[in-house]
Amino acid sequence: MKFLIQKERLSKSIQDVIKAVASRTTIPILIGIKIDATDEGVALTGSNSDISIKSFIPKEENDTELVDIIEPGSIVLHARFFSEIVRKLPDSIIEITVDDQFKTIIRSGNAEFVIHGLDAEEYPRLPIIDSENSFTLPADLLITLVKQTVFAVSQSETRPILTGIHWVFENNELIAVATDSHRLALKKATLQIANNLAYNIVIPGKSLSELIKILEDNNQTVVEIFVTTNQILFKAKNILFYSRLLEGKYPNTAKLIPTDNKTKVKINTKEFLQAVDRASLLAREGKNNVVKFTTMEQNMIEITSYTPEIGKVVEKVKSLSIEGEEIKISFSAKYMIDALRAIDGSEATIYFTGTMRPFVIKTDQDETILQLILPVRTF
């Protein structure tokens, strides 16, 4: 194997695929990045037990030569060393040569690295995805969909299914839900799916977090999505991103969301968020980061927290409107902050149905998003 390649482009591709490479792995060869040089260009692959990422660098792009293949071939190189070496090489062109013994020579300017590679034949094959059924999403919508839900997945492995995001496709609509059983995030998107495809899958939250780091955030980039029984493949320009799916039945979350309400409080998101953030400063030291929310006269809201050893905070915020019954309720400041950040509108409305009942946060500015938080019993 022998080829010349543009340093910047190679470095970018390494940064993409290395996100799938774990520093510790039970399969030794997965510590490496697989390099395949073919007549079409150079492909890099990184993988762990959950996700695999393949990045392709074509021979030419926009009339610029990116790769010059002298002899096709494959090799696996230690991911971290390969990444650091490439990043620090002096020249903008890099020459990579592999001999029969997997000895790899990386040359650039006056620098020459000789490192021991591994046999690419030993590298696991990527999952085979049936390419008949697929649908597409613009990259920016996919990124929003993930950002507005992924923070609510469970961080604990007690119920592994809750570490994933539930995606349900039906009637050209995608509903994404994440919950750790203390709060829930829901986001809808309208899709045009051919063949009337319907899916009901759970994708690991970690996989989606990695995916959105390597997608370009714009609506020109289109992501094609393929689903099989245990894998999902996201295909963007020059990138293939595979993730395993979580097995098991996702709980029925629809029945958790209250449909009626007794108190409706409309807030300025930023002011309210900052007040909750301040009120939680002392609460963070306590075990549960809980703040108390009370509606007052003249559309005022009082947010308080009290930690015996440290002291107390009282915040008064003017709401835009309060309709319905008075309410006194306690909740996790962190969950409220996460929910308001996800909603990302200048105004939001909180719908309460009672001190002990879950409450819902929505915004008139975007009807596709809903956040739900379970209160904490302190009264």
Add this chain to the structure above:
Amino acid sequence: MKFLIQKERLSKSIQDVIKAVASRTTIPILIGIKIDATDEGVALTGSNSDISIKSFIPKEENDTELVDIIEPGSIVLHARFFSEIVRKLPDSIIEITVDDQFKTIIRSGNAEFVIHGLDAEEYPRLPIIDSENSFTLPADLLITLVKQTVFAVSQSETRPILTGIHWVFENNELIAVATDSHRLALKKATLQIANNLAYNIVIPGKSLSELIKILEDNNQTVVEIFVTTNQILFKAKNILFYSRLLEGKYPNTAKLIPTDNKTKVKINTKEFLQAVDRASLLAREGKNNVVKFTTMEQNMIEITSYTPEIGKVVEKVKSLSIEGEEIKISFSAKYMIDALRAIDGSEATIYFTGTMRPFVIKTDQDETILQLILPVRTF
């Protein structure tokens, strides 16, 4: 105690003094910041066993009112909470009130924090410094002096005296030396010291690292320095910085520095540094981060490193000139990188006296700095 104060200025002062506050301390009150409100303004103090920092906010500065003292007094508040609260308060003005029971009310806009303070009478007194003998240094020179030496102090407590920087003042010259016994950094500065003062002190490296973080890096700011037998005080505008001195005799380092040389290699600092950095990429995995340096024909230098499990690197760098005997020598890449960064000139000269002898790095562009590295025996 009761006063109003500008938030930005208070926040800046807290950031300065909190550098002296340890998160864990055997003296519980040192977890706090002491606040003294007097008719002149507000002083904040933070302290640990090594350093104490006092920052003063005057009532007025450049015709702007910074503080409005309603009732003088003192209190000690938990440093981390106080810092976070102040940073997140909504309004640009903060009101702080303390009642007889050390209960402290912090108000700003619609936010009100009530936190338990501690009795300022319990807070340790700052060291008393005899103010007769002092000398001055411009802040930028003091910062350079520290930056060009402090990285070479010992990180190990095996010989505590080596964790400090040795400052010797004599005949209007200050010589600063740091060594961890594997390398040495030396910097000279010319001072005008009245009364023909002479000092020979060892200042903890950590203290000086903290000091330069809070000094403004310019030559208008003048730092006045007071030395007693076990304390040093740096006094800049509105800042007092106290550090204890290290006890014990600093080793005689002058005799370590070779005065003759057999090989003189002049290099382009940046190119050479990058080549050493690359050569050390694989060496870092080995135990000692060692690279091999060999002079070649036609003013070329070869830098190599070899780590059996991973591979090898060969770097060729053109030197500006090589005079004297050929040399083959091994040294720590990290020490070389630290030394070249400290020298901070476009060109540097390395003076070798043999494969087993310490070598010296200097630059014609700045004769006040010298770096010395002990080679590693590999040949």
